[in-house]
Amino acid sequence: xxxxxxxxxxxxxxxxxxxxxxxxxxxxxxxxxxxxxxxxxxxxxxxxxxxxxxxxxxxxxxxxx
Numbered sequence: 001x002x003x004x005x006x007x008x009x010x011x012x013x014x015x016x017x018x019x020x021x022x023x024x025x026x027x028x029x030x031x032x033x034x035x036x037x038x039x040x041x042x043x044x045x046x047x048x049x050x051x052x053x054x055x056x057x058x059x060x061x062x063x064x065x
Contacts, residue, residue: 002039003032003035003036003039006035007028007031012028017031018031024060025052025053025054025058025059025060026052026060026062028052028060029050029051029052029060029061029062030050030062032050032052032062033047033049033050033062033063033064036050037064046064047064048063048064048065049061049062049063049064050062050063
C-alpha cells in the first residue's frame, strides 16, 4: 500500500520519478519494480516481475532479467 500510495490519485507527471520521462505503463512498471526491490532489500523475497495493466487485455512488464 505504501508504494502504490505514491501513485494513487496523483498527477504522475508531477512526481519526481516521471519528471524526466513519460509515466507510461512501461515506466510505471519499472518504477514499481525498483520500489518493491528496495522495500524487500535484506529480506528473503526477490522481485522478479511487475506487470502494469492498462486494460483487460494490455499490460507492460518489467523484470530483473
